[in-house]
Amino acid sequence: MIIVETANPAPPLIWLSSCKPLAEVSTSDGKHLVYARDSYRLRLCVRFRSALPVPAVSIPCDETYELRIAAVTRMHLIARTNSALPQSAHVMTRNQRLRLTRFLAxxxxxxxxxxxxxxxxxxxxxxxxxxxxxTWKASSERRQVLRLIAQARSLVSGGFRDILLHR
Incomplete structure (x- = not known):
């Protein structure tokens, strides 16, 4: 579930205009919405905060932190594109996270x-x-290490932006 805070409850969330509303339930703290686009579903909790000039996404620092970040990223990708994106384009696998962690190490x-x-x-x-x-100079182990070093340097020098933007 994505927590969205907004000052104006009346207009629909503009960045979700390409999505179809499936369900809406009003509660004391705001609205709970379900939107769909193609095979994707977005669950939103919209809270009203009068002091906010623009809508904001709130991500609590709890055990679901990583899932919420992935959900917000997915929502952004769905809202900004006109074509459907494969599920794998949105969320990194465990092996991808381990590989990126290794590069940073x-x-x-x-x-x-x-x-x-x-x-x-x-x-x-x-x-x-x-x-x-x-033996070390001619080894495949040395070549592997040098390739990983080059990839780590490339990642840190700017390639991480591509990962964050799912390119």
Missing amino acids: IHDALEAGASSRDLAYGLIIPNHHRLVGA
Whole structure:
């Protein structure tokens, strides 16, 4: 459920004009709405706050925080596009989150002064036996580490915006 706070309860939420209202229930704290677009459903709790100049989304910091962020992102994508988007374009999988977390850990280690070999045996392949000298230079492990370092640097230098905007 997405919590939307707005000052004016009368007009429909403009950014959901392309969606079809399915249900509406008024309560003491506002309205509970269900909107649909294609196969997507958006559940909204609209609360009225007279001091707000524009509608705002409220996200409580509780155990559903990540789900609410994903729901708001999905609502934004549905509202801003004219075509249906696949479900996978909206929410990152567990493996994607782990991979991005790994990239950020690699970047942090590089910023702290770690070498590619330190990264390999401390973070990327910690249970692997250490390679030394020419064996390390010619190894596929070294090439893998260098690829991951390049991807981490690319992510931090601006690629994270593409992830946040689902591009």
